[in-house]
Each structure stands twice: as structure tokens, then as C-alpha cells.
Amino acid sequence: MSEDRWLDNRRIASSVTLTDVAREAGVGESTVSRVLRNHGSFSEKTRERVQSAVDRLGYVPNKIAGALASTGSNLVAIIIPSLANIVFPDVLRGAQNALMTAGFQSVIGITDYDQNQEETLIESMFAWRPAGLLIAGLEHSERAVTMMRASGVRIAELLDTDGTGIDHVVGFSSREAGRVSARYLLARGYRRIGYVGHDLNRDRRAAKRLAGFLEILAEAGIKLYDREIIDAASSIEKGRAGLERLLSRCPKLDAVYFSNDDMAMGGYFLCLGRGIAIPDRLALFGYNGLDVGQCAPQPLTTIRTPRVLIGECGAKLVCSDGPSQLIDVGFELMQGATA
Amino acid sequence: MSEDRWLDNRRIASSVTLTDVAREAGVGESTVSRVLRNHGSFSEKTRERVQSAVDRLGYVPNKIAGALASTGSNLVAIIIPSLANIVFPDVLRGAQNALMTAGFQSVIGITDYDQNQEETLIESMFAWRPAGLLIAGLEHSERAVTMMRASGVRIAELLDTDGTGIDHVVGFSSREAGRVSARYLLARGYRRIGYVGHDLNRDRRAAKRLAGFLEILAEAGIKLYDREIIDAASSIEKGRAGLERLLSRCPKLDAVYFSNDDMAMGGYFLCLGRGIAIPDRLALFGYNGLDVGQCAPQPLTTIRTPRVLIGECGAKLVCSDGPSQLIDVGFELMQGATA
């Protein structure tokens, strides 16, 4: 250990340095560095001596120093709104998977759907000079956009293609998902259609879906029968409560469009409990294509979104250089038994 | 910008340094550092000049350099087996929340339930000299334990208390959860009890629950009627398939203990679809206390685990110094309508 370090109790264990290894192995520092990174040339004999010194000392390279010296880290920043909505763990999973494979590590931040928080996070992540940034959505504060542009860091904006991106964009059109849902319900003959949703000010993509949905209804000369918006994050319980309230106001509804599958499952459970016949008495339409909906006795009619794939694609783009890309991964309408 | 940097196109934008700020503000580097960290003394006038220079230049402090100089980062490593099982996003959520509040950033790693992978991750995270490490479970490879011990990094092992920890431990006894479940079913009079579970070699805590469950059955002189183990991660679909197979072998079962709520929901859906009366014809018992189970027409009888809390506690412990603690957060049996 570097002499004076013996005095510092707290850090003895973790402060074996490359210099120590070099001394132990009886070679120069740069030689150790070369061997460890397997870069440049050295003899087999040297590699063995270094390796054995590393093992003997229990040396763990200090990436902080490494990153500073080589101006570049293997960190990739990921910024998402929440972990409570399954969408984001799924995206994260795809991203993590691709990143680890490529030798990157992810630093994550949660905005709680708050643009100020997002701004703060971007700044503090950039302070680590990440190799890339994956971020949910296309809507950011002006300052956030400026920072991202100025950073020189590769960016991938995920989950949405309705708008303009900064660098890479991977997702699909939420508006179009809403449109497709509306066309489907209309084609099946439903006319007294209600909506049960959650906090649209925060979940911008849910708002876009509803906008697309209403657009098609309007084209068909139909207006939404009624809507029930819950001022909270989406959940099964909120979906149940929302539909309950909506039905008590409008018993004549023949179909309900939900802001996502969680909400729709709540509605489904309500109907099951009350003996409301699905889809004859009431049709239900969700969004996301979650397992829970697909395994129910009557699979939920919904739209499946390739969340894991989006994370993967974004991660790959950000790790490789090349021109900015816009990748529309699409979505798929799953005809179940609820609409 | 530092003169020679003008030549390096790729990094112009992000390479305003503290030196640049000092020059722009007409003060010394250490003064800028003090102002930025709000530490040490400086005049109000100076703070304004520095702040304005920072804004003008769009300076973002380089934490890599900062961490190297001060030997200490604000990074906390989090290592979990998976993101596909809701348990871990929940733990992560709790941890993230506490960490951000305390000014830390989290670097996450996924082991995919693989101890070698875990070992590799621990090593590469330690290379960033994190302030702490949150890791799921108490079972690690020998080398992993050695590295954790030697690192000097504060560790919190989460979700399990059945075993010996390295530093802090936050969780509850999985064995005891299994025992409580068995006692409950026995007390309700069930005797022909089956088990439907997922890959126990990988999910050690599920294995411990089953062990506790069997222990109580054995004490009562009862043996498990039959079991169906699916060699895959838990999911609603696998739960359904598992129960289906089990029932075809043992139509006389009167209760089934599932490895978790996902699996149990699959079983629940199977019964719903087949018109199997719950709990009279067949009782179902889960684990985790997920929303989906609690919102079903017949709430699932299960054990609620304080996942978010565990993440929070672990994070707080790791960020503050103090003696190693063992915190048993307990769990709660939720009597639903399925058993």
C-alpha cells in the first residue's frame, strides 16, 4: 500500500493501487495497466507476474481514476418517470440487458413524472460524464433539452415517436395507438363509449392516446359518452373505482376505453364481481398487453407494446456511434374476449 | 475552454472545466470549488461572480474528478436478481427514493439469479468506489463475501433474515413466512395440500418458504399431497399451467400453496374459468400481497411483504454510518377469500 495509507484505517482494505501492484510484480505502472486492460503488448511472463500480484493483493482497479485519465466512462444514465408502473421496469430490463452485454453499467434516476426533477437528474448524471443517456419520452423542459444538446452525450428518447427528438428516438406513436383502439371499438359496433383514466397531466403518453382515440370518434361523428379521470397514478384499484363511478353515472355505456391494462383489470374485476356480462353488456379495452390481462379467463382486448425491445434498442443505439435514428417498433392490437 | 481542447470536436461542449470558470470569474480555482460546494468561506460578491461565470459557461462539475480528488463518490450500488419479478422493482423503488433524498445516485446490476454474475457485478461496481452496496439475499459465493468484507464499503443485504449477514441485514424470515402459511391452512382444516412453484434452485427465498411450510406440515404429521414445480421464472401463466397439471394428477386436493401471488393468480384464473369453487372446492394461498390479488373479486389469501420499506431501510442504513444492524420488518398474513 502507498506508505501513508497505513494511517487511514477506514480505507486500508480498498486502497491497493496500481502502483502497489506494479511494485509487487516488479514492473512499471504502465505495464500493469496494459496487462489489465489487455491492450498494447507485453510478454506472457509479465502477464503472469502481474496477474499473480493482483490476486495476492486483492487489487480492484479504480474506475474513477481510469475514467478521469481516459476521459470516458462505461456508465450509461437511464432516466424514467417511475418504477411503480410496470412499463418502466420492463424498459429498464431491456436496457440493462443490452448494456451489461456491451460492458456498460447503468445509473438510474426516477423523475416521478416531474420535469424539474428530470432536469435536476440530467444535470447530476451528466456530472458523471456517461457514455450515453436513455430517457423516457420526448417532452422535456427547455433547459433539459439545451443541456442534452450541449452535452455531446448520445441520447435515446424512448417510448414515444409523436414529436421531435434530440438524437435517437425509439418507440411508437401513442396517438396512433389511441386511434387504432377507437377504430376497433367502432368497427365492433360500440357507440356509447366511456373512458376511465388516470392523471393525464403527468402521463403525457396516456394523454396522447386519448387524443388519438377522441380524434377517431370525432371523425365518426361520435362523442365520448362520459369520462372518469382519477387524479392519481394508475392502478387496478383505481380502475375498479373509476369504472364503478362511471357506471353509476352512465349505466347505458356499452364499452369503456381504459388508460391502461392495470386500470382495465380493475374494471374487469368489478364486472366479474357484479356479474356484468363481458363483452355483451359492457366491453373493455386496455393498453399494454400485460400478462395478467392475457391470462384472465376472458383475455383482455388491448394493445401490446414492445417495452423490453424498446429498452434494448435504445441501449444499443446509445452505445454504438452512428447517425441519429428514429426507430418505430410499432405495437400490436390483441383481440381478446372483452371487446 | 482549456486551449488545446478546441481541437477536439467531440468534446467541446462538455469540457468547460473548473479552471475555465475560475478564469472567467477572475478568481482562483479553489475559490470556485468552495463556492460550488458551499463549503469554506467566501464573500457574497465572490459567490455571485462565480455563479454568473458558471451560468455563462454552462459549466457542469465533473464528479469523476471530484470523486477522485476527495476519494469518495455519491454512488450507491444496487444488485438484484431480476426486474421481471415485481418484488425487485419495488425494493428498488424504496431504495431509489431514500437515496435520491439523501443526494446519492444508484448504479444497478441484475444477476439473473446467477452467483457468478453476482460476483462479477460486485467487482465491477466496487471499481466505482461506491458509498454503499444494497444486495438481495444472504447467499453469495465465497469470493463475493470476501470482496464485500474487504472492500470497506457499507453493505445491506435485503429481503431475508434466515442466515448470517456481512454488515446490515433488512428483511424478514422467509422460513417463518412459510410456516405461518402452513399453520393457517391447517387451522382452516385443509389436509390434502399441494404446492405449485417455480424454479427453486434460483429463487432461494421461495425454497426457504417451502421448507418452512413443509416443516409445519411434518410437525402436524401431514405430508404434502403433491407438488408441481415449473422450471422457469414465476408468472401468472406458469401458475395456471402448474395448477392445471397438478389437478389432473390429484383431483382430490383441497388446497394449494403457491410460490407467490403471480403463480396463485394463474391458479385463480384457472379456477374461475373452470368454475371450480373457491375456496370450498379448492383453496388458494399465495405470497407477496400484490395489488392484483387484493383487487380480485375474491381477494387472494396471501402474505404481504413490505418490499418498498425494505429498500428504504437498506438505503438509509448504508448511507449513514453506525453499527451493523439487523432489521426484521416482518410480514403480514392477509386473510382473503380464497383460503
Place this chain on the structure above:
DNA sequence: TTGAAAGCGCTAACAC
């Protein structure tokens, strides 16, 4: 209250 200077542990020329 402020500045100068010596590192933090590593990488990357550049000699040899």
C-alpha cells in the same frame, strides 16, 4: 477571505 500547489489513481504518449 483567497490563491498556490500538491496530489487522488489511472492512462497515454513517448522514449528506450
Place this chain on the structure above:
DNA sequence: GTGTTAGCGCTTTCAA
């Protein structure tokens, strides 16, 4: 194939 040396951008004494 290997060692020497000059930084990377910051924090931290220590004087002034």
C-alpha cells in the same frame, strides 16, 4: 516489450 512522465479535473492543505 517495458518504463518514465505528464496530465485528466477536481479537492484540500497551507500560506498569505
